[in-house]
Amino acid sequence: MKKINFQKSKVIQITISILLLAILAGILYWANYDKPGYYKDRESGMEFETAKVLTVLEDKTVIDEQTEGIRRGSMLLQLEILTGRYKGDVVETTNYFSSLYNVYVTEGDKVIVRVDNLDSGYSVSIYNHNRTNILLGFVLLFFLSLIIIGGKQGLRSVLGLIFTLVCVFFLLIPLVLKGFPAIPTTVVILTMTTIVCFLLLGGLKPKIVSAILGTVFGVVFAAVLAIIVGMLTSISGFQMEEAESLLLIATSSSLEIKGLFICGVLIAALGAVMDVAMSISSAIEELHINNPTMTVKELFVSGMNIGRDAMGTMSNTLILAFAGSGLNMIITIYSYGVPFKQLINTDFVAIELIRGIAGSMGIIFTVPAVSIIASMTVIKVKDRDFKWLSKISK
Secondary structure, three states: OOOOHHHHHHHHHHHHHHHHHHHHHHHHHHHHHEEEEEEEEOOOEEEEEEEEEEEEEEEEEEEHHHEEEEEEEEEEEEEEOOOOOOOOOEHHHEEOOOOOOOOOOOOEEEEHHHHHHHEEEEEEEEEEEEOOOHHHHHHHHHOOOOOHHHHHHHHHHHHHHHHHHHHHHHHHHHHHHHOOHHHHHHHHHHHHHHHHHHHHHOOOHHHHHHHHHHHHHHHHHHHHHHHHHHHOOOOOOHHOOOOOHHHHHOOOOOOOOHHEEEEEEEEHHHHHHHHHHHHHHHHHHHHHHHOOOOOHHHHHHHHHHHHHHHHHHHHHHHHHHHHHOOOHHHHHHHOOOOOOOHHHHHHHHEEEEEEEEEEEEHHHHHHHHHHHHHHHHHHHHOHHHHHHHHHHHH
């Protein structure tokens, strides 16, 4: 084999990486330069700012024992606005309580307020508790736990997760709003994030290539299945709970709603499919390293045995995740004693059932796909053939 100049290869790798990052940055800018938002100099509309409770002038709230101890009544508050164009202003507002709206505060608390700009000035009302620092701290704790316990692999996982979130929130969503076809766009972006995440975790190795191919197969299979069943059951994005709001958004953008249902299936299934694909691919490679005499058939059978154990738990995870997200609606439906025929034909139940089953089917068919790909790859592609690529990717 021709000797590789690794120093030169490293320079090429860095150059290509910088070029790809520059291209991605350009696409992200183009996708987000006209992102909707509010402008501080506009004369009307709503703004949401941070405020501090200076004084509780009146507290007319009482605890209602019949509704699990929530408060009812009102509070008269004196607030200082801490952000925005009205920063430094001290205002008074009445904070009303109900079963669904219950933001109880004390002096010194920071809250999010809604500022309504009017012709004669502005009015302020309590919107919610200020949860920003706590939630950001929770996310930071998650990242630190990954890094501390996972070491370098944990750090790479964090980088992969950040890349995925950036692609979903700042690439997929803006492109869909610009009128790009939702399903093909989602497939392309999720394929890209799959490749980047796996390469960050393990470099360009046979098991990584196998895991990538198996993941793409599983996710695309789940999407195709969801499309077919959705067509047969007349389920599309228009039956989703948020369809009415999306229709309003579509009037002022190029958004296409029909494909969003399938996009949700793809995004939800990706993580579980990646997990199964990587577990099987890595296990097959270890089997080959410890026993190089194993044939493709023997490795495939071993991969299937490993996959059977994994698919049960992963399928449960996906089904339970969908059930958990719709638990409140499930409780509501159950409490009314809805007949089975009505229940199974409810839009909500049909959507959640298709999502859960399609994602789980993606996991199930990922097992044989990645088993055969990995079994053939680790035997037919010699380790030395990938050695230089592995060094470059580190």
